[in-house]
Amino acid sequence: MGILAGQSAFYYLAAVSVASAILAITRRNPVHSMLWVLALFVHVAGIFLLLGAEFLAAVQVIVYAGAILVFYLFFLMLLDLPVEAAGPPFGAHWPLCAAAGLAFAAFAWYAHDPGLVPAMQPVEPATRSPGSLRSIGMALFTQFALPFEITSLILLAAIVGAVVVAKRKNVP
């Protein structure tokens, strides 16, 4: 893929991501918001593909778009909110929120230091492909073995916690 094609694909994906994120937080109907978030996740997966992170793109589609978003949609339909579509989506303090968002974006732009990141070292080509599943698996099960196990503990705690919190107290 040429440089120009890659860049134009990136700018398309970035523009659609930002647009769908804005639409997601401004739609009045929560189900519409979820569908825009789905578009956002799929386009971010495309950005991961452009960055050479194929495994991360697959996990993004499977876990985020496949599992987490379906979970949210399931909850929305389970709760069946009739009043949400009537009122305004934002509270009365929305100008303050927009100011906070703009301030954060301006701060991130200001704090972005190009000298922070060293220029790309000339790694030997075709020996290290950072996105390959083999190198990720090797690092995950050797260098990051302890954080990997701790992640499984976090997921276990989340399962138990969700059941405990959501369980009905007085089951007949």
Add this chain to the structure above:
Amino acid sequence: MVPSVPLGACLGLSAILFAIGLVGFLGRRNIILMLVSIEIMLNAVNVSFAAFSSHLQDTRGQILALFVIAVAAAEAAVGLGLVLALSRNRPGISVADLTELKY
């Protein structure tokens, strides 16, 4: 594969997505949409991780992004469990219904 995407553009996209998620989290009144805004923010951070991983030719950024995704899944499970428990005791799931500690 030569990364054809400039790092600064990726970081800018990440900052913009994070700011959008921040506005959504602070501004929306529906608790489920606040949780979704947190997911948007976590995804923005993942874009940053992937950009640095691609730029530095280092796998570790992608692994940290994988951990972020796992923690996001755990957060979704616990957060939605809390919302379910909340919706049994309250008429709705708007943050305007949660004012017991306010006065």
